[in-house]
Amino acid sequence: MNQKRLSIALAGNPNSGKTTIFNNMTGTRQKVGNWPGVTVEKKEGNVKKFGYDLKIIDLPGTYSLTPFTIEEIIARDFVLEERPDVVIDIIDASNLERSLYLATQFREIDCKVLFALNMADVARSRGLKIDGKKLSELLDVPVVFTVGNKNQGMDTLLEKAIELAESNYEIPQKRRVKYSKDIENSISSLKSFLENWTQGSIPYSSRWTAIKLLEDDKIVKKRVLNKAGENSREILQQARTHRDFLVDRFDDDPEIVMTDERYGFIAGIIKEVLTTSTKQRIDISRNIDLVLTNRFLGFPIFIFFIWAMFQLTFSLGAYPMEWIDMGVTFVSKSLAHVLPNTLFKDFLLNGVIAGVGSVAIFLPNILILFFCIAIFEDTGYMSRAAFLMDKIMHLIGLHGKSFIPMLMGFGCNVPAIMASRTLESEKDRILTILITPFMSCSAKLPVYIVLAGAFFGARAGTVIFGIYLAGIILSIVTGRLFRSTLLRGADAPFVMELPPYRAPMIKSLVIHMWDRGKIFLKKMGGVILVGSVVVWTLSAFPHNISYSLDYNSKIAEVKASYRFEIETARESDKKLLAKQRDIEVAELIKAKKTEKAEKSFMGRIGKVLAPVFAPIGIDWRGSIALLTGFVAKEIVVSTMGILYVADETDDSSALKNALLSSGMTPVGALAMMVFVLLYMPCLATVAAIRRETGSYKWMIFSVVYSTSLAWSVAFCIYQGGTLLLA
Amino acid sequence: MLLSNLKKNQTAKIVHIGGNGALRRRILEMGLIKGTEVYVEKYAPLKDPIELIVKGYHVSLRVEEAAKITVDNVK
Numbered sequence: 010m011n012q013k014r015l016s017i018a019l020a021g022n023p024n025s026g027k028t029t030i031f032n033n034m035t036g037t038r039q040k041v042g043n044w045p046g047v048t049v050e051k052k053e054g055n056v057k058k059f060g061y062d063l064k065i066i067d068l069p070g071t072y073s074l075t076p077f078t079i080e081e082i083i084a085r086d087f088v089l090e091e092r093p094d095v096v097i098d099i100i101d102a103s104n105l106e107r108s109l110y111l112a113t114q115f116r117e118i119d120c121k122v123l124f125a126l127n128m129a130d131v132a133r134s135r136g137l138k139i140d141g142k143k144l145s146e147l148l149d150v151p152v153v154f155t156v157g158n159k160n161q162g163m164d165t166l167l168e169k170a171i172e173l174a175e176s177n178y179e180i181p182q183k184r185r186v187k188y189s190k191d192i193e194n195s196i197s198s199l200k201s202f203l204e205n206w207t208q209g210s211i212p213y214s215s216r217w218t219a220i221k222l223l224e225d226d227k228i229v230k231k232r233v234l235n236k237a238g239e240n241s242r243e244i245l246q247q248a249r250t251h252r253d254f255l256v257d258r259f260d261d262d263p264e265i266v267m268t269d270e271r272y273g274f275i276a277g278i279i280k281e282v283l284t285t286s287t288k289q290r291i292d293i294s295r296n297i298d299l300v301l302t303n304r305f306l307g308f309p310i311f312i313f314f315i316w317a318m319f320q321l322t323f324s325l326g327a328y329p330m331e332w333i334d335m336g337v338t339f340v341s342k343s344l345a346h347v348l349p350n351t352l353f354k355d356f357l358l359n360g361v362i363a364g365v366g367s368v369a370i371f372l373p374n375i376l377i378l379f380f381c382i383a384i385f386e387d388t389g390y391m392s393r394a395a396f397l398m399d400k401i402m403h404l405i406g407l408h409g410k411s412f413i414p415m416l417m418g419f420g421c422n423v424p425a426i427m428a429s430r431t432l433e434s435e436k437d438r439i440l441t442i443l444i445t446p447f448m449s450c451s452a453k454l455p456v457y458i459v460l461a462g463a464f465f466g467a468r469a470g471t472v473i474f475g476i477y478l479a480g481i482i483l484s485i486v487t488g489r490l491f492r493s494t495l496l497r498g499a500d501a502p503f504v505m506e507l508p509p510y511r512a513p514m515i516k517s518l519v520i521h522m523w524d525r526g527k528i529f530l531k532k533m534g535g536v537i538l539v540g541s542v543v544v545w546t547l548s549a550f551p552h553n554i555s556y557s558l559d560y561n562s563k564i565a566e567v568k569a570s571y572r573f574e575i576e577t578a579r580e581s582d583k584k585l586l587a588k589q590r591d592i593e594v595a596e597l598i599k600a601k602k603t604e605k606a607e608k609s610f611m612g613r614i615g616k617v618l619a620p621v622f623a624p625i626g627i628d629w630r631g632s633i634a635l636l637t638g639f640v641a642k643e644i645v646v647s648t649m650g651i652l653y654v655a656d657e658t659d660d661s662s663a664l665k666n667a668l669l670s671s672g673m674t675p676v677g678a679l680a681m682m683v684f685v686l687l688y689m690p691c692l693a694t695v696a697a698i699r700r701e702t703g704s705y706k707w708m709i710f711s712v713v714y715s716t717s718l719a720w721s722v723a724f725c726i727y728q729g730g731t732l733l734l735a
Numbered sequence: 736m737l738l739s740n741l742k743k744n745q746t747a748k749i750v751h752i753g754g755n756g757a758l759r760r761r762i763l764e765m766g767l768i769k770g771t772e773v774y775v776e777k778y779a780p781l782k783d784p785i786e787l788i789v790k791g792y793h794v795s796l797r798v799e800e801a802a803k804i805t806v807d808n809v810k
Contacts, residue, residue, distance in 0.1 A: 073764040077757060106790045107766040137791075268763050295776075295793075298786075307780045396795050400781035403797065409784075502761040503784060503800060507793040 012062040015174050016091075017167075020084055020115065021099035022108055023070035024389070024508035026127045026157040030099060031067045032517050033163050041524050044069075044083050048438070048703040050430060058167050066093065072107070074114045076228040079435065088120050089213060094174040096122045097166065102132035102139055102154075103509065105283055109275045116148060116185040119214040121173050123151040125166055130156045131509060136286030144282045148185065158514045186274045188267060191258055195251040196220055202247050206240040207233075222248035223255065224264040294389075294509035302393055311397050314390070315416060318381040322374050322420065329373035337366035352552065360545030365538055375424050376526045378417060382428055383521040385413070387513035391431065392505055399503060405485050406492030408432055408501065411441040415484070418448030422694040426701050427525055434501030439702055440491055443711055446690040447484035449477050452642035456685050459646055463665040464678040472679070480686050483718070540640040540692040547611040554608045560601040567593050606652055611636070625684060625723040626677030626731075635684065641691050676730035680723040687719035736809060739785070739801040741775045747806035748772055754803040766790045767804065 021027040032039075035054025044051045052067040068087055069080035076082055088096055098115055100108040105126075115122045126132075126139060145152040151169050155162030187193065199219035203211065211218055211233060221229035222245070230248075234241045255263045300306055341362050348354040385391040391413065399409030410432050417425035425445045432438045457476055461469035571590035575583055606612050607629075615633035622632040630652040638645040646664075653667035668678075689695065689712040699708040741747055749771045752762055767773065767789055776786040776793065784795045 073760075075760060075764070077760060104790075104792045107792060110764060110766065265763070269768055272766070272768050298793075302777065302779065302786070304777075304780045392795075396779055396784060396786065397781075399797065400779065400783045403783075502758045502796075504758070504761045504765055504794065504796045506765070507786060507795055509793075 012057065012060060014062045014064065015095070015171060016064045016066065016093040017170055017174075018066045018068050018087060018091075018093040018096045019099060020068045020088075020096055020111070021070060021125075021127075022072055022101060022104070022111060022506075024506055025070065025099045025101040025104075025108065027067065027070060027099045029157040029514060029517055030125065030127065030155065030163070030166075031065060032514075032520050033157065033160050034063075034065050034167070036516075037520070039520070039524075043703070046703075047079055047083070048430075048435070048701060049079055049083055056167070058164070059171055061171055063167065063171075071111065073111055074118075076226050078433070080433070082228065085118075088115070088118055092120070094121065095170045096120050097125055097170055098122055099125045099127050099155075099157075101508075102126045102129045103135055103137060105137075105139060106275060106279050109278065110271060112148070112150075113186050113271055113275065116150065117217055117220065119217060121178060123153065123166075123169055123173055124148075125153050125155045125162070127155045127157050128511075129154045130159070131511075135292060138284045138286070140282050140284075144278065147278050147281065158511065158517075186271050188270050191255065192223070192263065192267065192270070195223055195255060195263075199223065199248060199251060203244060206244055207237045210236050210238070212236075219248075220267070223252055224267065225252060225262075297510055298393070298507070301390070302396060307397055311394060314385075318378070319420065321381065322377045326374040326377050330370055333369050333373070334366075337362060337369065341366075352549070355549065356542075356545060360542045360549075361538065363541060363545075365541075371421065372526065372530065375421065375529050376522055378420060378424050379428075379525040380518060380522040382413065382417075383518045384513055386431070387511065387517055387521075389508045389510045392507050395505065396507065403500075403503075405444075405488040406500075407441060407444075407488060408434070408437045408503065409505075411437060414441055415445055415448055418445040418450060420451055422446050422448070422450050422690055423529060423697045424525065426694065426697040427528065429701060436496045436498060437501055439707060440488060440496050442698055442701055443491060443707070443714070444484040444488050446694060446711065446715060447480045447487065447687065449480045449686055450642065450690075452691070453685055455643060455646045456649075457682055459649070459664060460668070460678045460682050463668045464673075464675040472682075476682055476686055479683065483687065483722075487714075487718075536692050536696045537640065544611070544637050544640050544644070547614070548606070548609050550610055551608070554605055556601065556604055558600075560597055560604075564594055564597050567597065603652070606633070621720075624728065625720060626674065626680045626727040627684070627723075628672065630671070631673070631681055635681075635688070638685065639689065639692060641693070642685070645685065674731070676727055676734065679730065680727035683726055684719045684723040687715055687722060689716045689719075736806055737802050738773065738804040738806050739798045741773075741806070741809065743775055743777055746772060746774045746808075746810045748808040749804060750807050751805040752803065753805065758800060758803065762796075762800070762804065765794055767794075773806070 019027050019031055031052060031054065034056050036056075038056070039052055039054040042051050042053075043049065049069055054065045054067075056063050056065060066087065068084040071078070071081045071084050074081055074085040076085070087093070096115060098108075098112050100112065112122075112124060124144070126141060126144075129139075132139065141152040141154060144150075151173060153162055153166045153169050155166055188196070196216060196219045199222060200215045203215045203218055213229075218229060218233070222233070230245060233244055237244060252263055255266070259266045301310055303310075341358050344354070344358060344362070348357070382391075385394065391410070394413060395409030397409070398412040402409050402411050405411075411429070413431070414425045414428040417428055422445055425448070426442050429438050429441045429445070432441060454473075457473045458469070461472045465472045567590065571586060571593075575586045575590070578586055607616070611633055612629075615629045615636065618632045618636070619629040622628070622635075627635070630649070633652060634645045634648040637648045649668075650664050653664060653671055673681075690698075695708055695712060698711050699705060702708065736747070738747070738749075749767060749769055751769065752759055752767065754762075771789060774788040776788050778785055779795075783798045785798060785801055786793060786795045788794075
């Protein structure tokens with residue numbers, strides 16, 4: 010049986026519970042992506058109900074349908090151009106008056122729309138009573154009561170939507186905003202003008218088009234120009250004339266006057282439809298805020314929540330992290346036994362499995378982190394966090410909402426950059442994304458510990474703290490710099506709703522968390538895998554190296570020469586001699602490995618780049634380590650281990666000693682730490698930057714800027730420090 | 736008087752929305768229009784932004800944004 014297909018668009022204000030309803034309807038059958046050409050999230054899902062195959066599209070939450078913000082443009086264009094069969098406007102019942110502003114605009118577009126009065130339970134508990142029938146009558150729109158986070162009313166909603174879609178419903182001409190006389194005159198005059206001069210070449214309702222032209226809507230104007238051909242100039246001229254008349258008449262722009270009048274119309278509706286109980290009901294949300302945004306308690310509590318989030322992420326995440334680690338090691342070891350010693354085996358174990366393992370290990374942490382973020386968002390606490398932090402963020406040139414992504418950067422930059430989606434303005438998003446990498450991620454910490462531990466002894470802790478501080482300061486400076494140059498422009502309005510607190514639905518939280526986790530695994534995992542393979546390849550080849558010394562025969566020689574001595578020695582001396590032999594052999598093996606590293610492609614690249622790194626106090630081995638850090642910052646330490654110690658032991662003191670005797674100075678170590686702090690982020694982060702900014706331009710800029718900054722600062726530190734100490 | 740001059744727990748009526756561009760539009764579409772009553776719920780711990788109750792819901796805006804709104808009927 011072929012099911013009939015219908016498309017349903019979900020629209021509504023932010024915080025109206027739209028996402029919850031979308032999740033209820035589509036469950037796990039969602040597809041998350043981006044609207045074409047922009048970095049705004051698009052969610053689509055399917056549900057089969059009442060014999061229909063319904064495609065549900067979640068439009069971005071908006072307060073209005075002006076052509077100014079990208080979210081509004083997307084929402085409006087979808088309704089105008091894609092023409093869904095039905096639009097469901099989800100209205101927060103506790104916020105009827107403001108919500109009707111968007112609702113009346115949908116009525117003006119002439120699409121089939123129905124209202125979902127959501128969170129009706131909260132409204133009721135606050136003493137608000139809405140006459141749904143009257144509202145439906147006054148606007149000629151079907152109304153359904155729903156309670157999204159209790160999954161109530163979903164079926165009725167879909168039923169009514171299907172009914173509406175299938176009906177031969179003539180969009181009612183009455184029952185919508187009627188403006189004042191002068192404006193209505195201009196509208197009808199323009200409307201007839203349009204009808205005469207375009208003859209249907211413009212696919213929108215003529216009244217709506219007339220209204221938009223009077224409002225000087227630049228997108229509609231452009232479309233009229235494109236579609237109405239030669240007549241368009243006349244039309245726009247007419248519109249202009251009417252506009253000038255109205256500006257003169259009202260001493261203000263028509264769109265402002267019309268906004269006022271829309272609200273006037275809405276006020277009239279509210280009077281007839283809404284009754285507020287006179288009993289003073291307790292507003293729980295407000296009481297909670299007496300504590301959470303309290304002048305004295307607000308910040309401490311906020312800091313506590315942040316601390317709790319990180320605690321949970323790392324302590325709870327440690328368990329699955331260990332399991333995954335054990336799993337990867339197990340697979341690696343078993344394969345090591347089973348497979349013959351070939352190049353492919355090396356590739357599989359040290360390239361592929363090591364690479365995948367290093368990503369998979371982070372998955373539990375990332376999931377928990379996103380789960381916590383989802384809790385903040387769904388409960389409504391996120392806006393309180395922005396409220397508390399905005400003053401400080403604004404000083405940097407950012408929005409209060411930037412705080413959480415930046416904070417997450419201390420854990421891992423990848424989810425931090427993905428979290429910047431919560432910012433509404435594209436400029437704010439890009440700025441936050443560019444600054445976040447300077448928040449020293451946890452993968453860099455092992456490098457600091459090794460270097461600071463080796464060169465600064467007891468003061469290592471202070472030095473590391475200084476590094477973190479430097480990162481924060483540089484991010485502030487960079488932020489202000491970019492804000493006044495590249496990302497110049499008026500600040501995006503902060504005006505932000507503080508929605509009532511809500512108990513989050515576990516289902517929503519899990520979906521939210523898993524969405525992000527999936528992205529992390531798919532994109533980042535793929536990129537890291539490729540990167541690890543490349544690094545492995547560069548280190549493994551050329552395979553047949555011509556050594557300066559025939560190590561293998563030398564080792565055999567040493568072993569042979571000792572064999573005779575040991576056999577003929579006294580019992581008590583045997584052990585000592587064996588030890589001596591082992592040391593000599595180890596030295597040779599070490600020299601062989603070092604030479605292999607030097608002569609591999611990776612090593613050659615390191616040597617070529619050595620002059621670049623010399624002025625900042627880093628030798629060729631350090632430069633190779635830094636290069637491998639491109640794949641993942643944790644690899645820097647292990648590469649240093651291989652190159653300086655030529656031994657894969659976990660013996661940290663061995664590395665320390667090797668570093669101390671390598672010719673590196675404390676100033677050089679400091680320069681290297683600063684370089685690690687600032688230089689281009691790991692491959693996964695770079696990929697995330699590209700994805701979230703939607704362009705290669707910003708990705709390349711970020712890489713170039715951070716690496717240049719790293720080099721410059723390291724240079725100043727190394728040269729300046731060496732001069733000072735000389 | 737400007738909205739940004741109001742103290743905690745005061746009420747006032749909006750007389751005029753100044754400024755232009757994105758901020759003005761945003762303020763209007765959030766329901767802060769001429770004749771609307773606003774109540775100052777609190778100022779943030781760092782004295783900025785301000786939390787208001789307008790048309791039955793809570794909205795926050797920066798002090799510099801509130802300075803664009805003229806009010807009277809202050810109680």
